[in-house]
Amino acid sequence: MSRVKASSFDGPDESGHFGPYGGAFVGETLIAAVEELDAVYSKLGKDPEFWAKFDRDLKSYVGRPSPLYLAKRLTAHCGGAKIYLKREDLNHTGAHKVNNTIGQALLAKHMGKSRIIAETGAGQHGVASATVAARLGMECHVYMGAEDIVRQAPNVYRMKLLGANVISVDSGSRTLKDALNEALRDWASNVDNTYYIIGTVAGPHPYPKMVRDFQSVIGREARAQALDEFNRLPDALVACVGGGSNAIGLFYPFLEDDEVEMYGVEAGGKGIESGRHAAPLNDGVPGVLHGNRTYLMVDDNGQIKETHSVSAGLDYPGVGPEHSWLKDVKRVNYVSATDDEAMEAFHLLTRLEGIIPALESSHAVAYAMRLAEKMGASKKLVINLSGRGDKDIETVAKIEGITL
Amino acid sequence: MSRLKKITESAERLGRKLLIPYLVAGDPDNSRTVALMHSLVKSGADIIELGIPFSDPSSDGPVIQRAVERSLARGTSLKDTFEIVSEFRQLDTSTPVVLMGYLNPLEIMGYDVFVERALLADVDGVLIVDMPPRESGELRDKLQKAEIDTIFLVAPTTKKSRAKDIIQRTSGYLYYVSLKGVTGAAITEQESVSEKLEELRALTKLPIVIGFGIKDEESARSMAKLADGVVVGSALVERIGSLNAEGFNQNNIDGCTDIIKAMREAINDLD
Ligand SMILES: Cc1ncc(COP(=O)(O)O)c(C=O)c1O
Numbered sequence: 001m002s003r004v005k006a007s008s009f010d011g012p013d014e015s016g017h018f019g020p021y022g023g024a025f026v027g028e029t030l031i032a033a034v035e036e037l038d039a040v041y042s043k044l045g046k047d048p049e050f051w052a053k054f055d056r057d058l059k060s061y062v063g064r065p066s067p068l069y070l071a072k073r074l075t076a077h078c079g080g081a082k083i084y085l086k087r088e089d090l091n092h093t094g095a096h097k098v099n100n101t102i103g104q105a106l107l108a109k110h111m112g113k114s115r116i117i118a119e120t121g122a123g124q125h126g127v128a129s130a131t132v133a134a135r136l137g138m139e140c141h142v143y144m145g146a147e148d149i150v151r152q153a154p155n156v157y158r159m160k161l162l163g164a165n166v167i168s169v170d171s172g173s174r175t176l177k178d179a180l181n182e183a184l185r186d187w188a189s190n191v192d193n194t195y196y197i198i199g200t201v202a203g204p205h206p207y208p209k210m211v212r213d214f215q216s217v218i219g220r221e222a223r224a225q226a227l228d229e230f231n232r233l234p235d236a237l238v239a240c241v242g243g244g245s246n247a248i249g250l251f252y253p254f255l256e257d258d259e260v261e262m263y264g265v266e267a268g269g270k271g272i273e274s275g276r277h278a279a280p281l282n283d284g285v286p287g288v289l290h291g292n293r294t295y296l297m298v299d300d301n302g303q304i305k306e307t308h309s310v311s312a313g314l315d316y317p318g319v320g321p322e323h324s325w326l327k328d329v330k331r332v333n334y335v336s337a338t339d340d341e342a343m344e345a346f347h348l349l350t351r352l353e354g355i356i357p358a359l360e361s362s363h364a365v366a367y368a369m370r371l372a373e374k375m376g377a378s379k380k381l382v383i384n385l386s387g388r389g390d391k392d393i394e395t396v397a398k399i400e401g402i403t404l
Numbered sequence: 405m406s407r408l409k410k411i412t413e414s415a416e417r418l419g420r421k422l423l424i425p426y427l428v429a430g431d432p433d434n435s436r437t438v439a440l441m442h443s444l445v446k447s448g449a450d451i452i453e454l455g456i457p458f459s460d461p462s463s464d465g466p467v468i469q470r471a472v473e474r475s476l477a478r479g480t481s482l483k484d485t486f487e488i489v490s491e492f493r494q495l496d497t498s499t500p501v502v503l504m505g506y507l508n509p510l511e512i513m514g515y516d517v518f519v520e521r522a523l524l525a526d527v528d529g530v531l532i533v534d535m536p537p538r539e540s541g542e543l544r545d546k547l548q549k550a551e552i553d554t555i556f557l558v559a560p561t562t563k564k565s566r567a568k569d570i571i572q573r574t575s576g577y578l579y580y581v582s583l584k585g586v587t588g589a590a591i592t593e594q595e596s597v598s599e600k601l602e603e604l605r606a607l608t609k610l611p612i613v614i615g616f617g618i619k620d621e622e623s624a625r626s627m628a629k630l631a632d633g634v635v636v637g638s639a640l641v642e643r644i645g646s647l648n649a650e651g652f653n654q655n656n657i658d659g660c661t662d663i664i665k666a667m668r669e670a671i672n673d674l675d
Binding site for chain 2: 015023024025026027028029030031032033171172177178180181184185188189190191192285286287288289290291293296298300301302303304
């Protein structure tokens with residue numbers, strides 16, 4: 001595999017480009033808002049006080065650092081590399097999403113915004129947004145596809161308990177991409193008092209950079225924990241990729257370490273060849289959606305295709321622009337796991353380790369198991385366990401024909 | 405001289421306000437879109453903005469979203485949009501047609517093919533709502549070479565320094581968005597529109613038209629007073645929505661475009 005020079009990983013450039021990807025493709029009404037956000041973040045992002053506050057919140061409110069756990073029985077089951085789990089499932093609210101909402105809430109507060117909006121697919125980002133809004137006493141509106149509201153009912157109720165207004169989105173395919181459209185419309189309509197917390201490394205600049213910076217705590221911790229635990233860096237990192245925030249969070253602090261192989265696992269749905277998946281990096285082309293240029297699932301006429309995945313959080317036709325870049329420069333391998341493989345991994349991890357993973361994270365587990373098998377016993381592999389599966393038990397039960 | 409220039413200059417000479425209806429290509433179907441365009445011209449439209457259907461119209465309100473869904477349900481594409489323009493051109497070679505839409509269909513078609521087809525179909529201008537001037541260089545250069553105008557939006561949130569920048573890259577006319585929001589919302593701050601228009605006037609000689617939120621004769625008149633013309637989208641598209649269930653019938657078509665006739669009359673005595 002040919003590799004680009006380490007210095008090429010300092011992206012994005014000033015206007016938010018990672019190579020040909022990224023940028024800020026939004027309507028004129030929102031340009032002033034994204035430019036203001038960029039200006040504020042450029043300044044605050046260099047302020048050590050800001051990061052100290054962020055770290056304090058992560059420690060005392062989120063419960064960081066999250067452990068790096070050696071999954072002994074899973075390792076034995078696969079019979080290859082030692083498998084470690086980065087336990088983002090243990091974070092407050094149950095996923096990595098909260099790392100980002102803590103950071104963006106600090107920005108919202110700093111900017112004097114009184115109203116928070118968010119989009120959500122699996123509901124994890126919605127819950128994480130509702131949580132920080134409750135904590136700061138801010139008004140919170142969460143857009144969620146009508147389809148996802150059914151799939152992720154427990155999270156809808158959690159958001160409501162936290163005081164958020166959950167708005168059902170009935171347009172288009174009624175999933176995450178449509179929730180994002182609706183949030184953008186809300187933002188344009190309420191731009192003066194509203195802060196939009198995007199839940200992944202997508203959207204217009206500066207979101208992909210900003211969300212990456214907040215999520216990079218995962219990789220920074222994992223790096224230190226690996227050095228502490230086994231005195232060297234891991235050989236491979238594996239994370240699921242929806243929009244790509246948990247993956248970039250783990251990968252980013254390792255990008256310059258040539259010896260570390262990286263695998264982003266997209267949702268293979270019913271199989272890449274079936275076309276019924278959510279894997280734009282495996283089976284997509286570059287285009288423009290939701291504020292940035294990136295790989296997308298589109299038809300010949302440039303319409304965004306409907307996606308399919310058993311996990312709502314991966315059911316998105318695009319991906320963060322930095323991943324598109326990392327694919328093109330061949331720094332990260334983008335692979336996939338199907339619905340069935342993810343379901344199998346879900347059960348296996350639950351039974352072998354007593355850890356119920358989110359269906360999103362189960363995709364990473366599924367691929368990592370295949371990979372570990374092929375690696376020698378002296379190798380170390382880290383899976384980003386991005387979230388816990390409590391939210392998914394109804395979905396799993398339903399697939400298996402069980403009524404709760 | 406380009407068609408847009410010809411029309412806008414003669415309107416200025418005659419003190420005629422520009423009336424620019426917007427409709428979605430393929431809503432309710434391709435042939436009725438062509439019929440609607442002709443009927444709009446008869447009703448007093450000076451320029452037609454033709455929407456390219458896109459699955460994710462994130463700057464549009466519910467009325468236009470539904471129109472796009474109707475159009476896409478029948479499979480209307482960017483290629484069909486060009487065919488609609490070509491068809492319209494068989495009978496009308498004088499009314500400028502501006503394509504309005506989102507960037508992705510153009511990216512997937514490829515800019516070169518897009519411009520080539522636009523030229524072939526005899527399109528006059530292009531307005532891409534999610535392509536900010538800063539990201540527009542390549543497409544704008546190609547359009548310019550083909551003598552097709554690139555139109556940009558200015559919004560209530562646009563700062564003066566940025567407006568200057570936008571104006572530099574705009575040809576044809578400048579489109580001022582009357583409100584902070586999506587298409588089809590209601591204009592609430594008429595005073596700020598007036599202030600902003602004065603500011604823009606001082607920066608450019610381009611014709612300035614106002615759009616978003618013009619829904620009846622009264623709003624058309626009050627906005628046309630402040631500018632060189634008005635764009636009418638959702639109010640017309642809402643009526644076209646009612647065509648869906650009905651057969652092809654010239655009376656129904658003209659019934660939809662009556663709203664444009666009424667607006668024409670309402671703004672005719674302004675100068
Ligand atoms: C647990 C979990 N993992 C992963 C994802 C996918 O998002 P991303 O790719 O941004 O990490 C989600 C999204 O909802 C999630 O809830």
